[in-house]
Amino acid sequence: LDSAIWLFLEMLPRKLRPNDHLLTVLVSGLCKSGSHHKAVDFWCKLSENGFTPNIVTSNALIHGLCRSGSLKIAAQVLKMMLEKGMELDNITYNTIISGTCKEGRLDEAFKLKESMVKRGLKPDNVTYNTLMQGLCDSGRMDEAMLILNDFEKECLSPDLFTCSILIEGYCKIKEVDKGKLFLGKLNNWNLRPNHVLYNSLIGGFCKIGTIKEASDLVKEMKIKGIARTVVTYSILMHGLCSIGCVEEARDVLKMMREDDIKPNVICYTLLVDGYCKMGNMEEARNMFDDMSSSGIDPNKLTYTALMNGFCKVGKLKEASNLLDEMINGGIIPDAATYRVLLLGFCKQGSMEEAYRISQLMLKKCNFSD
RNA sequence: UAUUUACAAGGUUCUU
Numbered sequence: 043l044d045s046a047i048w049l050f051l052e053m054l055p056r057k058l059r060p061n062d063h064l065l066t067v068l069v070s071g072l073c074k075s076g077s078h079h080k081a082v083d084f085w086c087k088l089s090e091n092g093f094t095p096n097i098v099t100s101n102a103l104i105h106g107l108c109r110s111g112s113l114k115i116a117a118q119v120l121k122m123m124l125e126k127g128m129e130l131d132n133i134t135y136n137t138i139i140s141g142t143c144k145e146g147r148l149d150e151a152f153k154l155k156e157s158m159v160k161r162g163l164k165p166d167n168v169t170y171n172t173l174m175q176g177l178c179d180s181g182r183m184d185e186a187m188l189i190l191n192d193f194e195k196e197c198l199s200p201d202l203f204t205c206s207i208l209i210e211g212y213c214k215i216k217e218v219d220k221g222k223l224f225l226g227k228l229n230n231w232n233l234r235p236n237h238v239l240y241n242s243l244i245g246g247f248c249k250i251g252t253i254k255e256a257s258d259l260v261k262e263m264k265i266k267g268i269a270r271t272v273v274t275y276s277i278l279m280h281g282l283c284s285i286g287c288v289e290e291a292r293d294v295l296k297m298m299r300e301d302d303i304k305p306n307v308i309c310y311t312l313l314v315d316g317y318c319k320m321g322n323m324e325e326a327r328n329m330f331d332d333m334s335s336s337g338i339d340p341n342k343l344t345y346t347a348l349m350n351g352f353c354k355v356g357k358l359k360e361a362s363n364l365l366d367e368m369i370n371g372g373i374i375p376d377a378a379t380y381r382v383l384l385l386g387f388c389k390q391g392s393m394e395e396a397y398r399i400s401q402l403m404l405k406k407c408n409f410s411d
Numbered sequence: 412u413a414u415u416u417a418c419a420a421g422g423u424u425c426u427u
Contacts, residue, residue: 061413062413063412063413064413065413066413066414067412067413068413069413069414070413070414096413097414098413098414099413099414100414101414101415102413102414102415103414104414104415105414105415106414108415131414131415132415133414133415134414134415135415136415136416137414137415137416138415139415139416140415140416143416167416168415168416169415169416170416171416171417172415172416173416174416175416175417178417201416201417202417203416203417204416204417205417206417206418207416207417208417209417209418210417210418213418237418238417238418239417239418240418241417241418241419242417242418243418244418245418245419271418271419272419273418273419274418274419275419276419276420277418277419278419279419279420280419280420283420306419307420308419308420309419309420310420311420311421312419312420313420314420314421315420315421318421341420341421342421343420343421344420344421345421346421346422347420347421347422348421349421349422350421350422376421376422377422378421378422378423379421379422380422381422381423382421382422385422
């Protein structure tokens, strides 16, 4: 990415207009890889040289900044966009409304919706869905439901995002049956249910401990021709593991094979963690080894789950071997990983090994955690 | 295949 930036900056004095699509890809790529400061610098340099990025590229930057929790910087970029005379669009507003909601500042998010109206823009489905999501995240389901009136007032029609946000909201507060009622309302909105709606409900039933209802919904998906996904089955596995039914969760792998869906690293991590939580470290290790032979590489979360398991049963040597193994494999541990190990060693009174690990952490860490 | 909204995995006050 750095050489891509360099190349683009080289073009500036030659009065070559960089390709807008590529600029957008580059800016969002920089943000995704955590270099949002570089993305901002890049945007500024382009502006200073008379090549102010267009609205799409600028929106991508705003989005990247919102995602990394840098709303303050996003506001500064927004200000510069306005100074350059850029016309903000719905996507700009929807993006910052979403970012503001994610920070829990709902009042401010609603004010932003008002200011987009003042600017002559018409809030759309994404705007209302985003605000709804904010309300659902805070458990304010009654207010979320009231947004449906706004849809009608604005002659908008709720979409599958609207439905899944509401279903997920009800599932989160364990009112799964209320969520399920939306399946019946879809016809009124000319919608056909999709896998996300079902996945959310399956998760809801798992959460309230009614695995039977959950697996019935999987059957219903098959009957109705709604595609199951790896998420569908991982939700089921998570539900089973969380009530201690790891063997049943493992059987889900068979269901997946019959359904021609390949398990991914998340599925295996669920099983590794499931066995760890049961204290069955032998099977946990077996699963860990199985996944490699299935060609799926364990990631940071897989290692941390397994290390946590070994720590809990006092096998600290195994845990610290895993730390070395993951680092040698090029997987960067994070704060959660180190916390598991440090807690494990401290509890057992092995302060020297805890110290060694903390030194390792300080040497390797990127200070973001 | 240029930008915005929905679904899955690890640590989380302590003890067990």
